[in-house]
Structures are given as C-alpha cells and as structure tokens.
Amino acid sequence: GQQLNQSPQSMFIQEGEDVSMNCTSSSIFNTWLWYKQDPGEGPVLLIALYKAGELTSNGRLTAQFGITRKDSFLNISASIPSDVGIYFCAGYSSGSRLTFGEGTQLTVNP
Amino acid sequence: EAGVAQSPRYKIIEKRQSVAFWCNPISGHATLYWYQQILGQGPKLLIQFQNNGVVDDSQLPKDRFSAERLKGVDSTLKIQPAKLEDSAVYLCASTSVRGYNSPLHFGNGTRLTVT
Numbered sequence: 714g715q716q717l718n719q720s721p722q723s724m725f726i727q728e729g730e731d732v733s734m735n736c737t738s739s740s741i742f743n744t745w746l747w748y749k750q751d752p753g754e755g756p757v758l759l760i761a762l763y764k765a766g767e768l769t770s771n772g773r774l775t776a777q778f779g780i781t782r783k784d785s786f787l788n789i790s791a792s793i794p795s796d797v798g799i800y801f802c803a804g805y806s807s808g809s810r811l812t813f814g815e816g817t818q819l820t821v822n823p
Numbered sequence: 824e825a826g827v828a829q830s831p832r833y834k835i836i837e838k839r840q841s842v843a844f845w846c847n848p849i850s851g852h853a854t855l856y857w858y859q860q861i862l863g864q865g866p867k868l869l870i871q872f873q874n875n876g877v878v879d880d881s882q883l884p885k886d887r888f889s890a891e892r893l894k895g896v897d898s899t900l901k902i903q904p905a906k907l908e909d910s911a912v913y914l915c916a917s918t919s920v921r922g923y924n925s926p927l928h929f930g931n932g933t934r935l936t937v938t
Contacts, residue, residue, distance in 0.1 A: 719865075744924045755827070755914050755929030756866070763924065801865050805924050810879055813865030 719802050719814030727822050732789040734817045736802030744805040745785040747776050750816070751798045759800075760787070792821050825849065827930035829915050835936045841903040844933045847896070848917030854878075856927060857890055857900050858914040866914055872898060905937045 719736045726732060736745070744763055748756035760771050762778035762785060769776055773790045785804070789796055802814040828847040836842050848855050853874050858866035869888065871879040875895040883890070887906070892898040902909055912934050916927035 717865075746926050748929075753931065753934075755916075755931045757929070758926045761926050803865075810868050810871065811927060813867070815863075815865050 717802055717804060717812055717814040719817055721817060722815070723818040723820070725820045725822065726792055728792060728794060730792055732792055732796070732819060733786065734800060734802075734819075735784060735786045736804070736814050737784040738804065738806075739783065740806045741782045742785075742804035742806050743782070745776070745778050746803040746811070747774075747785070747787045748801045748803060748813075749798050750801060756801055789819075792819075794821050794823055797821050827915055827917055827928055829913075829930035829933055831933055832931065833934050833936075835938065836905055838907055838937050839904040841901065842905055842935060843902075844900045844913050844915075844935075846898045846900070846915030846930060848898075848915070849919075849928055852917035852919050852928070853895070854918045854925075855892055855898050856916040857898070858916060858929075860912045860914055860932070862911070869900070869913075902935075905935075907937050910935055910937045 717736050717738050746761050747759045749759050750756045760769050760776040765782045766780050767778040776787045799816040799818050801816050803811050830845050855872045857869040859869050860866040870883045870890045872892045875892050888902055890900045912932040914929050914932045916929045918925040
C-alpha cells in the first residue's frame with residue numbers, strides 16, 4: 714500500500730517560533746489532510762486540501778498541497794504552548810484507503 | 824453535533840483473553856472505520872463499513888479480529904484471543920459519505936493493554 718514519509722519525527726521549539734513539517738510519498742495523492750492528536754484523544758482535523766497547489770489557512774496554521782501531488786507541508790506561525798501534540802498528515806491516493814504518516818511530535822517551551 | 828462515541832476508554836486484559844470495543848458514529852454518518860494505533864505510530868485501518876456492509880477488511884487479522892455493524896449504526900470490534908502485540912489504541916471514525924476524499928471524524932479511542 715501507499716506509504717507517507719513524515720518529517721521531522723519530533724521538534725522542540727520556543728514559544729513564538731514558527732514551525733514547518735512535511736509529508737512526502739512516492740505515489741500521487743488526490744487529497745491531503747492534516748490532523749492533530751492530543752494525549753488520550755483521537756485525531757482532530759486541522760486542514761483539508763483537495764487540489765494541487767492549493768494553499769489553505771486555519772488561523773495560525775497554513776498547509777499546501779504540493780504541485781507534484783506527492784507532498785504536502787504544514788506551517789504553524791507564532792507557536793503557543795497549546796500547539797503541543799502530535800501532527801499527522803494523511804492522504805487519499807486513487808481508489809485507496811486513507812493513509813497516515815507516522816506523525817511529528819511537537820514540543821513548545823514557554 | 825455529538826461526536827463519535829467509544830467505550831470503554833481503557834481495557835487491561837491478559838493474553839489469550841477476549842475483548843470487545845463499541846463505537847457509535849456521528850448521527851447520519853454512513854461510513855464507519857476502525858483503526859489501530861500502536862504507540863508512536865500513525866493510525867492503521869482495520870476495517871471500513873458502508874452502512875452495514877464491509878467495504879475494506881483487507882488489513883484485519885481475521886484469525887483473531889472480527890467486527891460487525893448489524894443495523895448500520897453502531898459497531899463492535901472484537902479480539903479473540905488477544906496477543907501482546909494487540910496492545911494499542913483502537914480508534915473509531917466516521918464520515919457522512921462513502922469516504923473517498925472525505926475527512927474522517929475520530930472518537931477518543933479505547934486504549935487496550937494486553938499483559
């Protein structure tokens with residue numbers, strides 16, 4: 714099946730810094746989704762992307778659907794302590810199930 | 824709108840015992856999924872239902888795992904007998920359409936520990 718390579722695996726930043734993480738695949742994807750998971754909870758959808766080149770924002774979060782359709786990026790600006798958690802990319806390739814990356818663990822130091 | 828409900832939140836069992844998890848999706852959501860999330864990994868699909876029919880169970884270990892959604896609403900996932908490597912969080916998710924290209928809405932999961 715499809716595999717998503719998510720990086721970095723973990724990040725330790727200071728409050729107020731910007732954050733960038735990405736997801737790549739060897740296969741073409743038709744939809745990219747970014748989720749955040751807090752401890753003891755299920756993943757919560759942050760941003761959904763449906764077209765190559767699409768750039769979408771949700772507050773301080775911005776995500777892009779790569780032109781090649783094989784990658785996606787998530788940026789968080791001016792990080793705050795509540796941004797702590799695990800961020801997952803996920804995507805649909807043609808006719809397949811939703812595939813998740815392995816996650817980026819974000820730690821924000823006040 | 825109420826979210827996806829799952830119970831129990833936690834379960835500890837010994838290997839070779841049986842266990843069952845329950846999920847009630849968002850009202851009106853026809854598509855229901857069960858995912859397994861091992862610590863430090865992303866969720867992996869076990870089974871997908873469309874109403875009361877199975878759409879994809881290719882990754883379900885059928886020798887020990889079973890799932891049903893008899894009336895097309897709530898669902899149960901069973902493991903019998905459990906192995907140590909089944910220790911994970913079992914997440915239920917739902918969408919209002921068939922699922923292709925649709926974001927999934929997740930419950931908070933059941934954390935299973937097999938000793």
